[in-house]
Amino acid sequence: MVIEMLCRQHNKFLSTDQKMSLIHILSSTDRPNSNALKVSKYAEGLLAKKAETKIFSLMDFPFSDIVGGKYGNTPDSVKEFNQNFLSADGFLFVVPEYNGGFPGVLKFFYDYLPFPDALEMKPVSMIGEAAGAFGALRPVEQFEQLLKYRKAYIYPERMFIQRVNDSFSPETGLKNETLQKLLLSQLDGFPDFVERVNSLNVSVDA
Numbered sequence: 294m295v296i297e298m299l300c301r302q303h304n305k306f307l308s309t310d311q312k313m314s315l316i317h318i319l320s321s322t323d324r325p326n327s328n329a330l331k332v333s334k335y336a337e338g339l340l341a342k343k344a345e346t347k348i349f350s351l352m353d354f355p356f357s358d359i360v361g362g363k364y365g366n367t368p369d370s371v372k373e374f375n376q377n378f379l380s381a382d383g384f385l386f387v388v389p390e391y392n393g394g395f396p397g398v399l400k401f402f403y404d405y406l407p408f409p410d411a412l413e414m415k416p417v418s419m420i421g422e423a424a425g426a427f428g429a430l431r432p433v434e435q436f437e438q439l440l441k442y443r444k445a446y447i448y449p450e451r452m453f454i455q456r457v458n459d460s461f462s463p464e465t466g467l468k469n470e471t472l473q474k475l476l477l478s479q480l481d482g483f484p485d486f487v488e489r490v491n492s493l494n495v496s497v498d499a
């Protein structure tokens with residue numbers, strides 16, 4: 294209800310010819326039936342109130358084409374995946390915790406993004422999810438280091454979904470009311486951040 298009110302207010306500020314921002318969501322694992330994909334779908338439902346959205350899953354990344362180390366000689370299939378993913382105004386990464394870090398496949402994906410400009414001055418938000426008690430705090434903060442290296446603008450509100458199998462419902466979100474409010478706040482604020490950063494980018498380019 295609160296979110297819907299905010300959306301109506303927000304849309305009043307968009308002139309009729311102004312496009313909503315496009316946010317791409319990356320489900321950052323190739324594991325079938327992953328919680329990251331379920332969380333991505335839930336997050337998409339909320340972001341879609343203020344932005345155009347599309348989910349990408351690393352299940353669809355052409356990993357078989359990079360076996361043997363194709364650095365500097367990126368296969369067309371990977372270029373295509375990357376170009377499609379990067380054609381957005383902002384990005385939400387949904388990242389699970391694997392062995393105290395983020396999934397190795399996410400690093401493979403990251404190492405094949407065009408250098409240096411793929412994420413430069415692009416707004417990025419992060420959600421972590423894990424079976425354990427720390428809710429993927431470690432992988433989110435580790436991945437933030439990589440985002441900073443590639444000069445992305447990181448949205449300061451993050452969510453760490455701990456005990457994801459018990460605490461999260463794909464239909465209704467987080468069972469803990471306080472954490473759900475934080476998640477709603479992050480996903481309500483991020484589209485505004487995307488718009489603001491992109492308007493700054495336009496002034497810089499002009």
Ligand SMILES: Cc1cc2nc3c(=O)[nH]c(=O)nc-3n(C[C@H](O)[C@H](O)[C@H](O)COP(=O)(O)O)c2cc1C
Pocket residue numbers: 322324326327328329330389390391392393394422423424425426427428429457
């Ligand atoms: C290879 C692997 C390593 C994992 N390591 C951790 C870990 O270090 N800490 C943790 O809390 N959970 C760990 N888990 C559990 C996952 O965080 C949990 O199942 C999560 O929901 C998996 O996300 P996914 O379904 O998107 O793959 C691990 C799971 C896998 C598959």
